Amino acid sequence: DVKVTQSSRYLVKRTGEKVFLECVQDMDHENMFWYRQDPGLGLRLIYFSYDVKMKEKGDIPEGYSVSREKKERFSLILESASTNQTSMYLCASSPQGAYYGYTFGSGTRLTVV
């Protein structure tokens, strides 16, 4: 069964901490994506990557960075976590053209206190 795995289901971090959210896919997909999901705002794209070491900003990249050193792994980094980054984070992957949509991970609920 193909899947996208997010390393943590729940995380609690302190303000100012550096936070890493990890995502691994086993489908040899070229594209990987990070979204944050907030009530009433839907899914908003933070960053995506279309190849190893390649990344593009999405709609809300401020306060975040990403890393893709291997094809199967895409990391989201909060350099200095703030309370307004408390949210649900969803990772997804797709082949080069997302004609069939994404495969999603099960999400990481991050709370910054």
Add this chain to the structure above:
Amino acid sequence: AQTVTQSQPEMSVQEAETVTLSCTYDTSESDYYLFWYKQPPSRQMILVIRQEAYKQQNATENRFSVNFQKAAKSFSLKISDSQLGDAAMYFCACYSNSGYALNFGKGTSLLVTP
């Protein structure tokens, strides 16, 4: 740029009844794809149904079907014979070849009552 609008933040349906969730989109592309995703309380996003814009025929997957009105840029989801397990957030999304990412609506929360 594409936009996807879901005008119903919440909907409710009784078990065994039929419900329709609305979605409108805006794109300048001629070749695009539309999706409905379901997110149950477990949070795992599941693809419910997919429509290719160049196909006139409405997609159907068991109890789920769409009403795709290309000229009106409307893509509604009909759930027939609703079941308690259909309770979830439903997201409409659009993808075109000119980009990498799907654009999502804000979601509709569906409540199913016994």
